[in-house]
Amino acid sequence: MTSQGSDPDEALLADVGRGDPRAVRQLLDRRLPRILALARRMLNDSGEAEDVAQETFLRAWKQARSWQPGAARFDTWLHRVALNLCRDRLRRRRDVVMAEPPEQADPGPRPDAGVLGREVSHRVEAALAALPARQREAIVLCHHQGLGNIEAAALMQVSVEALEGLLGRGRRALKAALADLTRDAG
Amino acid sequence: MSEMSLSRDRFLALAEAYGGDIARWPEPEREAARALLLQDPQGLGHHLEAAAALDRLLDLAPAGAVDAALLGRLVSAAPRPAASAWRWIAGLGAALGLGVSAMAGVTVGVVLAGHDREDLSADALIASSVDGGDATDSLEEPAAS
Incomplete structure (x- = not known):
């Protein structure tokens, strides 16, 4: 539960930064479902979760060429970006003044x-x-x-x-x- | 960490926080937790099983499936090979080269024509050079593509 270790995505990310399309697919296969699942469970909304996952990876593509190995694991960075995007959306939901309380599924x-x-x-x-x-x-x-x-x-x-x-x-x-x-x- | 002991309360708190699988507990406390479990396999095992039951339910929370359209958008937005940048630079270089050649050609032409037109003004020379520049613009696009 505590290991930080070396970054398993480092080499792949470098290839992404060089524009290797196979590396792009491999990185997406490896990390996109994970980030989508994070957003889905945080937001309880599949459409918003897709938006968050997309924005997270668009930011990742911008970082790919200038990624500094050792600063943070790429997976951790992805989680941080996705979490912040989820928090923003949850905050906006709270800020919306609704005439009626939001409909929620009955957990009972x-x-x-x-x-x-x-x-x-x-x-x-x-x-x-x-x-x-x-x-x-x-x-x-x-x-x-x-x-x-x-x-x-x-x-x-x-x-x-x-x-x-x-x-x-x-x-x-x-x-x-x-x-x-x-x-x-x- | 092998000498570390764990209280029963701490064991229960760990199960409550991290679930029924000791392998997912904080690494420094796992060994002591397993040792404690051996001392009371029934009592502590019961708590572990209750935590594991909740773990199994949590695993059923939908994770969402990756949509092909989302994947396609991300693939198409990914960085392009750096070689395309070199091609662009090479194209720009070729276009500049052609531009210089065109300007030189125009200049020579104007100088030769000057033998017939003694009153050639500087304005006319500049205008001719600008015409040459326009010609390079039309050459640049195919070279860069």
């Missing part, structure tokens, strides 16, 4: 709770979306993106202890919201 149990597949997936998605943004961010970074605690804490600009607090509170809330499903899953 339904009469046919326990069925697998898409419905469970939607329940989990709704429960994740209902979390406070910082708790959701911590869970998405650590659980879904598989980042180490030091890396995730740095991205969130909090201490590791604070990160653990966010993770713990977030997971407790999810466990409560999905109690019927965790019993099934256990």
Whole structure:
């Protein structure tokens, strides 16, 4: 959870900077699904997630020629850019004054709770979306993106202890919201 | 780190924060956590399994699929090979060379014509040179493409 290590994308990124189309495809195959998933789980909106992923990589292309190895891992840089774009969008959502509260999927149990597949997936998605943004961010970074605690804490600009607090509170809330499903899953 | 001990409370806090897979816990605490688990496999194992059940549910949160159109847009916006820049520079160089040649040709022509027209003014010479410059502009585009 804590390793920083050398950058596995460094050589590939250099080839991207030289305009190698195969490197471009390889880098996109390797990193685009990951960044799209981050944005999707942060924003709970596939269209906005695509916009964030696209903007993140457009910025990456601008950086590719002048990338300085050793400053930061490229994957970390991508996460930072994508997270900031997600935060901007979440902030704008909060700033929008709405006549009615936004429609949200009901995270509670339904009469046919326990069925697998898409419905469970939607329940989990709704429960994740209902979390406070910082708790959701911590869970998405650590659980879904598989980042180490030091890396995730740095991205969130909090201490590791604070990160653990966010993770713990977030997971407790999810466990409560999905109690019927965790019993099934256990 | 191998001598590090872990309290039961810390074990539970780690499970609550990082989930039911000790391999995903902070590296410095994993070994001590595994040692503690051996001492109470049932009690602590129960907590781990509860955390793992939530992990499995979290894995079901949709990740979104990469759309072919998005991929296409990103591929087409990616940096181009540097060779194209060299081609552009080479084209520009060729165009400049042609421009210089054209200007020299015009100048020679004007000087030769001057034998017949003693009153050739400086304005006329400049105008002729400008005509040569326009000719290079028309040559530049195919050379750069």
